Amino acid sequence: MSYLAAIASLKEVRGAVVGDLSGRFHEGIGEEDGEAVAAAFGFVASSLAQAGAQLGLGALRIVSVASEAQAHLVLVRGGSVVTARVDVGGRSLASLEKVLDASLKGEG
Amino acid sequence: VDSILHGLMELVGVRATMVLDPAGQIVAWRGHAAFDRSLCERVGGVVTKAIESVHLQDAGWETISAQFANGRILVRRVSPSDGPGHVLAVVADPSLNPSFATVALRVAASKVRTAAEGGAPPPAAGAQPGVFRTSAGGEAADPASAEFLARCVKELARHVGPISKVYVQEAVSRVSPGAPFSLAAARLLVEDLSGQIEDAADRAQFRKGVLEKR
Numbered sequence: 001m002s003y004l005a006a007i008a009s010l011k012e013v014r015g016a017v018v019g020d021l022s023g024r025f026h027e028g029i030g031e032e033d034g035e036a037v038a039a040a041f042g043f044v045a046s047s048l049a050q051a052g053a054q055l056g057l058g059a060l061r062i063v064s065v066a067s068e069a070q071a072h073l074v075l076v077r078g079g080s081v082v083t084a085r086v087d088v089g090g091r092s093l094a095s096l097e098k099v100l101d102a103s104l105k106g107e108g
Numbered sequence: 109v110d111s112i113l114h115g116l117m118e119l120v121g122v123r124a125t126m127v128l129d130p131a132g133q134i135v136a137w138r139g140h141a142a143f144d145r146s147l148c149e150r151v152g153g154v155v156t157k158a159i160e161s162v163h164l165q166d167a168g169w170e171t172i173s174a175q176f177a178n179g180r181i182l183v184r185r186v187s188p189s190d191g192p193g194h195v196l197a198v199v200a201d202p203s204l205n206p207s208f209a210t211v212a213l214r215v216a217a218s219k220v221r222t223a224a225e226g227g228a229p230p231p232a233a234g235a236q237p238g239v240f241r242t243s244a245g246g247e248a249a250d251p252a253s254a255e256f257l258a259r260c261v262k263e264l265a266r267h268v269g270p271i272s273k274v275y276v277q278e279a280v281s282r283v284s285p286g287a288p289f290s291l292a293a294a295r296l297l298v299e300d301l302s303g304q305i306e307d308a309a310d311r312a313q314f315r316k317g318v319l320e321k322r
Contacts, residue, residue, distance in 0.1 A: 040165040047158035048174040051151045051181060055143070055199055058177030067168040093173070094206055 003082045004029060006103045012096060014070075015085040021046045021076070031085065041074045041083040049076070062101060064093045073100050109274050112219045113138040119212055121204030123179070124148055127186070127220060128195050132156030135194065135274065143199060155183065155197060171213070173206065180204055184217045186224065196220055224274050249290035256294055256318070260301060263317040267305045275304050294319070 007016045008029050015030030019038030023046075028034030041063075049060040063074040071093055075082045082104065086096055109127060116125040117138050124139030132153040137145050162169050172183040179201045186194040196217045198209065248254035257276060264272035279300040283293045298315055305311045 037165065040161045043161045044158045047154050047161070048181065051154040051158070052174065052176045052179075054147065054151050054154070055179070055181070057179040057181070057199075060174060060176050062173075062175045064171075064173040064175075065162050065166060065169050066171045066173075067166050068170065069168065070166075072166065092207065097175070 002027075003077070003080060003104060007082055007084050007100060010084075010099060010103055012086045012089065012091070012099070013084045014087055017041075017083045019081045019083070020079050021049070021081060026080075037083055037085075038081070041072065042081050045074055045076050045081045062097050064097060066093055071096070073097060075100060075104055077104060109136040109220055109223055109278070110138070112216050112223075116198060116212060116216050119200075119204065119209055121179075121200040121202070122198055122209070123201055124199040126152060126197050128152045128156060128197060129268075130156075130193055136278075139199070148199075151199075152197070155181065156195075159183065159195060171210070173210075178202060180206065180209075182206075182209055182213055184213045186217050187221045194220070194224070220274075223277070247288040249288040253288070253290050256291060257289060260297065260318050263314055264301055264304065266317075267307075267310050267314060275301060 002018075004016055004018050004027050007013055013030075015028070017028035017031055017034045017037045018026045019042045020026065021042055023039040023042030025035040025038035028037065031037050045060060045063060048063055052058065052060050060076050062076070065072040065074070066088070071086050071088050073084045073086055073093075073096060075084075084100055088096065113125045113127070113136055116122055124137070124143035126137040126139075126148050127135040129135050132155070134145065134149050134152055137148055139145070139148055159172065162172060170185055174181040179199065182198040182200070184196045186196055196213060198213060200209065248257055257280065261273050261276050264275060268275065279297055280289045283296040283300055284290070289297070298318055302311045302315060305314055
């Protein structure tokens with residue numbers, strides 16, 4: 001199963017995009033403008049990876065962006081950036097991170 | 109603000125904490141030795157670029173958490189505004205409890221917002237006689253000095269925004285350490301505050317605005 005199929009099968013996920021660290025769009029589902037999502041969060045991931053490298057924090061794994069209404073979870077796997085727009089629905093972001101992280105184990 | 113950052117530093121796992129302005133410049137900072145101000149300034153610039161990109165996609169964002177193999181970066185918006193605004197950022201090692209840190213960051217951001225927007229606490233019971241609690245959030249020796257501080261906050265805000273109140277409070281603690289501010293230190297205070305304004309013409313306008321109205 002691909003990253004996209006694995007993520008999109010989760011009930012909390014409303015939209016998902018697979019791109020890369022240079023912001024290129026590969027595939028997506030449930031997003032009106034998947035290319036914009038891939039570009040924005042590809043840049044977010046590459047910038048934060050750079051910040052982490054400067055701080056000696058090692059490889060970037062997950063970025064969570066939360067607002068009152070929704071959250072975006074960005075999972076970095078090698079050069080791939082998987083962005084999922086999720087309905088938090090009262091759950092903690094940490095638990096959703098674990099669910100999405102586990103869903104990508106062995107995928108790609 | 110310094111005491112708020114100090115409080116965050118007491119959380120297990122926190123290695124550095126800072127307040128960044130919308131341009132990615134450090135407004136306040138505390139960190140362990142390996143996370144010195146220079147490093148945090150470089151990182152702040154990079155993180156701010158990420159924030160700008162997030163803002164384009166979700167203008168209502170409140171928090172960003174980046175999990176790395178050996179630690180985390182947590183960012184919280186200080187106040188909702190039209191632009192990305194000021195943010196509070198924490199760098200932590202893997203021993204950080206993220207749920208606990210999220211709550212602590214929310215509380216700290218609220219305190220920074222209060223300090224920046226004018227919510228100074230009411231005078232404490234038993235406050236010294238002859239000391240005036242100012243609308244700028246500090247203490248002044250007399251009403252004229254309190255009025256001068258308020259004018260500094262207002263004039264500086266024209267150039268740096270609502271964080272001006274924090275700048276004035278910090279400058280007062282430098283030019284008048286351990287004592288209520290008085291007009292005798294006015295020029296010293298204005299020179300100190302001028303350092304927060306990058307443009308020379310704006311600096312001159314600020315000096316003129318506060319000193320000529322005395």
